[in-house]
Amino acid sequence: MSVQLDARPPVAAAPPVRPTRSYRLSRFDARWSPYLYIAPFFLLFAVFGAYPLAYTLWVSLHEWDLLGTDPTFIGAENYTRLLADVDFWHAVVNTLGIFVISTVPQLLAALWLANLLNRQLRARTGWRMAVLVPNVTSTAAVAIVFGVLFGREFGMVNWVLDLAGVDGIDWKANRVASWVAISTMVDWRWTGYNALIFLAAMQAIPRDLYESAAIDGASRARQFWSITVPLLRPTIIFAVIISTIGGLQLFTEPRLFHAGTNAIRGGPSRESQTVTMYMFENAFAPYYNFGYGSAVAWLLFALIAVVAVVNVLIIRRLGTGAGTRPGGRKGGRG
């Protein structure tokens, strides 16, 4: 047995009178090596994920001046104050508003785009790569360019609106307008990325399903809604969760959209200040209240968990609703 593969050592083999050193080593190897192989990830996660998470919780229970030397334990006071803080809830509404305005059209557009890309096209790979280009661009560059496009006086969007006879909009000082502008930025970056994920899942759908549907007389649209969408459900759930996490943690786009002084407020009356921006404003400039900022971080965590669960429930219902129709997923394999 000079070549030992992954099999466990035979238990009832030779009488284990005197396990040799190499035998013990090999036992150790078989049993513990897998753990060692995956250890690097968990070590890194412990250092850069779990520890900061726990430490943030610890900080959030203190009156903690970022520069101060002796934080005092105050229990849940930061949380009770935060729950009564109108600016916090204002930021939550902003975040959810931007999230809905950006994610819904984004995923629908991605689905549509993926469906187009799934057809027989000339230079298919070229098209598929092209939709990913916005995602490769640096967020900061995108945000700055969009910030200029959506300028009140010198912006191109208002210029076009003006040509169309519509009065210019102050994109940065109007709550809903700023949500729309920021959502545009987010969609510009992430639609292509989600389209590719949907595309990959679509290609795993067996073609014979479509063939039999076509024989049964189903139109393309019907095929899309009754075969493609139900079979994409796990992928859609994945995309929704990833978008939820990303969308609720939105920071760079709104932060850089509002250039100038106090950009962290997201406009003079906090028009598009997201929760992460509110966290930064409290933990760092201008308040330097580390404990309060940490409490914001933990509530954001809770919020993301809640929204993710709600989303999964909604998507799951959507999937089963479509799946029970005749010609649905019953015949599918896998």
Next chain:
Amino acid sequence: MGATSRRRLAAVAFLAATTLLATTACGGDGEDAGDGTVTLTVDVFGQFGYEELYKEYMAANPGVKIVERGTGGNLDEYSPKLTQWLAAGKGAGDVVAIEEGLLVEYKANPGNFVNLLDHGAAELKGNFLDWKWNAGLTADGKQLIGLGTDVGGMAMCYRKDLFAKAGLPTERDAVSALWPTWQDYIRVGEKFTAAKTGASFLDAATNTFNTIVLQTAGNSSGYHYYDTGDNLVVDTNPAVKQAWDTTMDIIDSGLSGKYGAWSEEWVSAFKQAKFATIACPAWMTGVIEGNAGPAAKGKWDIARVPGNGGNWGGSYLAVPKQSKHQDEAVKLAKYLTSAKGQIGAFKAKGPLPSSPQALDDPAVAGATNAYFSGAPVGQIFAAGAKSLKPVYMGPKNQAVRTEVENAVRTVELGQRSPDQGWTDAVTNAKKAAAK
């Protein structure tokens, strides 16, 4: 059998070891070569104009290498970064610039900085304007945190071409004579607006408000948002309300271009000559030149500020305790803030010296600025600098100022009426101070 599994075990051990190494290696910062050279890092924002001074200092001190970080950066981005470095106990430069608004917050935790009095700085007191020196001291006067760099003596910068277009005088003394008071300034603005030049009279009401409030407070109580006992007095200090009301008059008369200060839009407005005047502390001349670009050279000029004097901004150099070369860093900070250093910085980028010796020096007093049509900047700014009346700043000054200026901004944008704006300013300022 042994060979394979042992090799595998070795591989596992190697992998684990390299992972650990890779994660710990981030901790080391490989500064200072072994040859005894000391590298000093200087953290600044905006333009301090130290490049030539570094060269001279390095030539005189062969063992020292100086690296500047943050040149041209925005104060709003610099301040949180510096605070994080201080809080983390790692990352800050050996010499750091601190703007006066933030200095008050740092003074509450003086343990983060080297006490410059322990490094023989006491003898330098005469090199600085009294109030500038005192502002660098902690409340008990036992620790000196920062040595003064510049002060923000006030003026009003204006575009001659736009003034001519509106039929107003363009020569700087005649322009100064137009506006002895802010009410006169508003009247000139109304005339300017009536001429329909396509430009606004001023850039943003927030900048003008800050100028007026610092000036009014300096000329009366000597404090604005906080009194000298650190009580928030936003709603009771007549200086604040008076400045607010004047600013509301400016907004009412439609003089503001509403360009959010320091935004891209603001910068574009400079480039496209979209406003005619801007409140102009000494350091602003460098900003204007940078934003308006070479094409506008000779189109700008500098007149007296309406009202009487005032100070906006100005910075300090400090040495964080985390510096590994405190002695060398203090030496460099002393050099950069000496009269000679301040004159050098003024010649390079225009920050007005806080040293009376430097202010008297012909290189400063006689200086002119070619970009601003050869305006005698030394005379305009330096003359008022020595009689400057400083404004006391309380613990949460920055946060409170933000709230009040944002209230100005909401009125300017038409989101709030002046009365609603004032209520917002007071309630939000109180909230900010309590945070």
